[in-house]
Amino acid sequence: MFVSPASRFATGARRSLSPFKAAMLALSLSLGSVPAVIAPAPAAAQEVSAFMQAVAEAASSSKTLSEYYRATGYKPIFADNSARAKARRQALLRAVQAAPEKGLAPYDTTLLEANLRAIKSDRDLGRAEVAMAKLFLDYARDIQTGQLVPSRIDSGLVRQVPYRDALQTLTNFVKSSPAAYLRQLEPTSPEYARLLKEKAKLERVLGQGGWGQEVPGKKYEPGQSGNGVIILRNRLMAMGYLPRSATTSYDAKMQKAVQLFQMQHGLTADGVAGPSTIEELNVSPEKRLASILVALERERWINMPLGKRHIWVNLTDFSAKIVDSGRVTFETRSVVGMNQSDRRSPEFSDEMEHMVINPTWNVPRSIAVKEYLPMMKKNPNAAGHLRLVDSRGRTVNRANVDFSQYTTSSFPFALKQPPSNRNALGLVKFMFPNKYNIYLHDTPSKSLFGREVRAFSHGCIRLQQPFDFAYALLAKQTNDPVGVFQAHLKTGQESVIELEQHVPVHLVYRTAVTQPKGGMEYRRDIYGRDAKIWAALQKSGVQLRAIGG
Known part of the structure; x- marks a missing residue:
């Protein structure tokens, strides 16, 4: 009755939402009670047998559902008149109908609706029961760990998605408050919640017609005036970077607004609206909304504990951060892999175990x-x-x-x-052993850190401040991190310092990142990966929405 998650992901079949009509609601397997004449009754052995047989047949294509129903004696989850079953139906169908609000593709409930209308026997009811259970499993996986399989989209997406056990998920749902359980399936990260807010905000922007005219020309500087400056002013106001203004010249307030925009888009913050700045200013709200929908999917792929202390390397931002209890405690610029097929830095998570000083x-x-x-x-x-x-x-x-x-x-x-100041790895490398041979390290090529776009390596991550990065890591296990590190360094010989507590490392790729106090930062899609993800999301049925008018 419903396309299984595996087949849906494989085919990318589009899902279109068909609202539950009044007649179906009145029927009421969805939000009301099951018709008494066909509700399974333990006293009627023949009817129960028919219901059980229908459930067994309908569930046979799903190992999870077959195992669950066998273990519970084919007891219904959704298709009886109990208050718990009714609550499950209500919670599931409301969650499914709200899926587009979460950035998911809508679910096609047309066939379920038709079958619900046609219930005339316990066999019909058994088939509807399994259809609802399949719908639950589809939704649970989608909202919790994503609609797409990363490795099928791009070879650099080698992330291991933390898929949950489907049988345990279904069992826990039955034991829990349905609405609350469905809510807690979603990522609980602050980033996910903020992305949802920004999604709604941009949908309202689209409903109001966007950000107005694109900025013409290639460069505007403080002191200039004219029609192009006025269009630039209006665009900055519409985007929220400039307070309401009637100025016709590129004044100090406009320069400050341009600098803020540049900082939030990974550009050199010189206050001059040059070609790169104008290009980013003219990116449409539709494209920014697509970036947010991709970021939401990426949040679901990494829906797991990141570690109280962890290292966060955003490839598109050319940065590496140490995060402690949700707060960035150290940050440095980075250089990432070139945009070539065999040099792009992959995306995955691992654990940093040690550092090598004076590496070969x-x-x-x-x-x-x-x-x-x-x-x-x-x-x-x-x-x-x-x-x-x-x-x-x-x-x-x-x-x-x-x-x-x-x-x-x-x-x-x-x-x-051999180890030396000219060694390609510099004087220290940070190891999280992995089959991709990727690690963080120093470099003698310091000039590259001054570039706006820093994709120059063979795939590993070069750090601008590797010593300070090492000190920050070692501060958790010694009162003298500088002394310990320098003592190893001065020997000139290769040596290893083990991290007493391994630190999770997450190599991520985010073109849309929220700011904790509100607002967004956007980065260029340097490898074109987000474009591929967005195309796959669209193929699965995800659509841009405009709210209001």
């Missing part, structure tokens, strides 16, 4: 054979800062090697860079 750079094989081997074929002494190491760990004299005989698959050596 073990050049990844992909880099060794794709970048350095061609160089050494032309000149055996190229990349002389790297040691050539054989399979037994012995350093090999390049003069004795004919590099021209090797291919990317047959190259038998490893390349290593």
